[in-house]
Amino acid sequence: EEDGIDVIHARSRVPAWIGYWASRRTRKPFVTTCHGFYAPHPASSVMMWGRVVVVPSQALGRYLIDRFGVPPERLRVIPRGVDLSEFTPPPNHLVGGQPHEARPWRIGLIGRLSTIKGHDVALRALHQLVQNRLAVRLCVVGDAPSHKPHIRSALEQMSRSLQIDHAIEWLGMRHDIPEVLRSLDLVIVPSVYPESFGRTVIEAQAVGVPVVASRLGALADIIEEGETGLLVEPGNPTALAAAVTRLLSDDALRRRLSQSARSRVEQRFSLEQMVEGYEAVYQDCVTNPRVVVWKLSAMGDFVLAAPSLRTIRRRFPTSHISIVVGRELRELAAHCPYVNEVILYHPKPRDWSRQVVRRLVRRVRQGAFDLSIDLQNSRLTHLMAWSSGVLRRLGYDRRGGWCLTQRVPLPKAAMDPIAHQFELLRAADITPDGTNLEVWPTDADEQAASRLLAEQQLDSRKPLIGLHPGGSVRWHTKRWPQERWAALCDRLADAGMQVVITGSASEQPLIEALRRLTRSNPAIVAGRTSLLELACLIRRCAVFVTHDSAPLHLAVAMGRPTVALFGPTDARRHAPPSPLVRALSKKVFCSPCYSPRCRTITHACMTRLSVDEVFDAVKQCASST
Numbered sequence: 001e002e003d004g005i006d007v008i009h010a011r012s013r014v015p016a017w018i019g020y021w022a023s024r025r026t027r028k029p030f031v032t033t034c035h036g037f038y039a040p041h042p043a044s045s046v047m048m049w050g051r052v053v054v055v056p057s058q059a060l061g062r063y064l065i066d067r068f069g070v071p072p073e074r075l076r077v078i079p080r081g082v083d084l085s086e087f088t089p090p091p092n093h094l095v096g097g098q099p100h101e102a103r104p105w106r107i108g109l110i111g112r113l114s115t116i117k118g119h120d121v122a123l124r125a126l127h128q129l130v131q132n133r134l135a136v137r138l139c140v141v142g143d144a145p146s147h148k149p150h151i152r153s154a155l156e157q158m159s160r161s162l163q164i165d166h167a168i169e170w171l172g173m174r175h176d177i178p179e180v181l182r183s184l185d186l187v188i189v190p191s192v193y194p195e196s197f198g199r200t201v202i203e204a205q206a207v208g209v210p211v212v213a214s215r216l217g218a219l220a221d222i223i224e225e226g227e228t229g230l231l232v233e234p235g236n237p238t239a240l241a242a243a244v245t246r247l248l249s250d251d252a253l254r255r256r257l258s259q260s261a262r263s264r265v266e267q268r269f270s271l272e273q274m275v276e277g278y279e280a281v282y283q284d285c286v287t288n289p290r291v292v293v294w295k296l297s298a299m300g301d302f303v304l305a306a307p308s309l310r311t312i313r314r315r316f317p318t319s320h321i322s323i324v325v326g327r328e329l330r331e332l333a334a335h336c337p338y339v340n341e342v343i344l345y346h347p348k349p350r351d352w353s354r355q356v357v358r359r360l361v362r363r364v365r366q367g368a369f370d371l372s373i374d375l376q377n378s379r380l381t382h383l384m385a386w387s388s389g390v391l392r393r394l395g396y397d398r399r400g401g402w403c404l405t406q407r408v409p410l411p412k413a414a415m416d417p418i419a420h421q422f423e424l425l426r427a428a429d430i431t432p433d434g435t436n437l438e439v440w441p442t443d444a445d446e447q448a449a450s451r452l453l454a455e456q457q458l459d460s461r462k463p464l465i466g467l468h469p470g471g472s473v474r475w476h477t478k479r480w481p482q483e484r485w486a487a488l489c490d491r492l493a494d495a496g497m498q499v500v501i502t503g504s505a506s507e508q509p510l511i512e513a514l515r516r517l518t519r520s521n522p523a524i525v526a527g528r529t530s531l532l533e534l535a536c537l538i539r540r541c542a543v544f545v546t547h548d549s550a551p552l553h554l555a556v557a558m559g560r561p562t563v564a565l566f567g568p569t570d571a572r573r574h575a576p577p578s579p580l581v582r583a584l585s586k587k588v589f590c591s592p593c594y595s596p597r598c599r600t601i602t603h604a605c606m607t608r609l610s611v612d613e614v615f616d617a618v619k620q621c622a623s624s625t
Contacts, residue, residue, distance in 0.1 A: 001026055007285050011035070016046040027391040027405065029285035029370060034060060037194050037217070040067050051290065051368040052281050056080050056197035057218030063194075071366050073320070076281055079222070080197050081274030082265060087206035089262070090182045104135035105248050108184040108209070110177065110200045113144040113151045118190030118214065120158060124237035125190070127162040129244060136248075139169045141180055181207040186247060189213035192235045198222055201229070202269045205261035210254050212243045222269070228261040288319040289370035292390060294381040296326045296345050299531065300550035301417070302333065303557055304576065305375050306438040308421045312373065313338035315430045322367055324360070331531050335440035357384060364388035373428065374404075375421055394428050414570065416577040435577050437557035441532040449529070449536035453500070456523040462498045463622050466541035467522070469514055470507035471549035475596050477568045478547045480606050482510070486517035487611045488545070492618065493520035500525060500541070502534055502551065543621045545614065548574055556580050561621035563614060567605035568593050582617050584609055
């Protein structure tokens with residue numbers, strides 16, 4: 001906080017635990033770099049919590065995906081870099097050339113003395129080379145940790161027992177590695193445990209020294225077999241000795257491998273490229289926050305959220321944006337061009353709610369999001385955003401507002417639903433730029449709607465009027481009486497218009513009862529369309545008539561004039577702000593009551609809407625198209 005830090009980057013586990021909690025408190029992006037094949041232990045888990053998890057090799061990245069479940073999109077492979085101005089071939093050096101006859105071949109083994117580095121394998125391979133009367137000397141660079149001096153003692157004892165101690169130079173810790181490499185003819189890396197990268201390999205290649213390494217971990221990624229080095233079976237001294245013999249006896253092969261390796265290091269493993277990779281990560285963290293938007297339920301509300309999603313995408317054009325939706329919204333969300341990912345809430349029926357919430361929280365936590373925008377504005381979504389560890393959590397201040405980091409006061413004035421969402425976005429410095437609704441049907445949806453209408457054998461010379469007499473099962477108070485809908489069908493037919501009645505599969509009994517009340521013959525397609533196919537069908541209507549329900553917003557999104565019947569809800573708060581909408585409502589003392597059950601039993605807010613009023617509104621809308 002005092003230093004104005006923008007990004008917190010941890011490169012090992014203890015600093016990571018400190019840095020993670022500093023990140024949570026200051027709400028700054030948290031980045032980690034994993035340098036090893038960690039055992040799946042709770043102490044190591046913090047290294048996987050970075051918004052970006054940097055690994056030096058593809059091999060380590062695959063390991064973290066498999067063993068720790070790190071999402072691939074959060075991984076960045078940034079190889080270690082070598083300073084090419086420091087690690088250079090010696091002057092007038094013929095890469096891979098023949099050594100001076102007065103000295104043996106110098107083979108380097110660079111790294112701390114450890115059982116995983118394969119020093120014992122190297123000693124056994126050296127024993128075979130000496131037995132084959134090859135003039136070689138093994139130069140061992142590095143020492144054992146101060147608390148494990150027995151490792152060197154064991155290796156020295158092994159060399160004496162193999163009678164090869166005369167062919168070994170124990171160089172200990174050195175700080176002039178470029179000079180040491182320039183004195184060598186060959187470098188071996190006989191590791192028996194996967195390496196996360198293999199810095200010794202690229203440093204040797206940069207100096208022009210050929211390399212033989214174990215086919216293990218990242219070593220197999222950074223060495224192209226037969227092109228930039230040789231790979232051997234790990235833990236096999238015979239294979240290592242054979243590869244060394246092959247290289248030392250073939251001048252042309254050494255020269256070709258060394259030249260190709262130096263060229264590849266210049267192309268892929270320079271220090272400048274490593275710095276640029278980290279700079280890109282930091283820049284991405286600062287300028288492209290990962291955003292999660294919450295919209296769990298209500299199809300109509302999702303359509304109304306389209307302007308907000310469009311605005312968020314324009315504000316963050318290159319950011320990763322995810323949206324959390326309920327199962328019934330997945331069809332709409334899957335086609336939204338403004339989000340990168342759809343996360344489903346309650347994807348399976350009959351799931352225990354707590355299990356579903358825990359599973360969803362775990363999934364969102366994996367996304368390492370920087371910003372949560374709660375368009376659902378429920379206590380549940382506030383709590384899930386907090387539990388998911390999102391750094392900044394934006395939402396309207398209501399019950400459960402303690403879970404938010406930025407509480408926006410609820411507007412007191414009545415405003416349309418899009419303006420209501422825009423007030424929230426402005427609090428996050430996201431400037432709204434349009435209120436047009438959108439849905440995103442495919443060509444297949446358009447074709448399905450055309451086929452469905454063709455089956456009805458409608459007269460193309462007559463205007464087509466769509467009626468949607470159903471709606472939310474919970475909100476029966478929003479519905480206009482069935483006999484009124486039937487009378488409207490007949491009035492429209494008498495006026496030379498054709499009627500198509502839409503609805504869901506669950507509304508078929510209601511619509512069948514309505515059909516029996518009519519004397520005309522309306523086309524009925526209830527239960528025969530998906531949501532996006534319904535949108536395409538609505539596009540073919542001259543006018544669409546519906547309650548305060550999802551098809552109202554679909555019709556506006558498809559650009560069709562719409563007559564909307566409002567009763568227990570306020571049109572000022574729920575009708576889309578569009579000139580295409582003709583909202584009809586009656587002022588009664590109890591309206592808007594926002595109750596799914598009429599408390600006066602009269603249902604006056606809907607029954608006072610006459611067939612004549614609705615018919616006249618349809619005629620006016622039809623004449624204006």
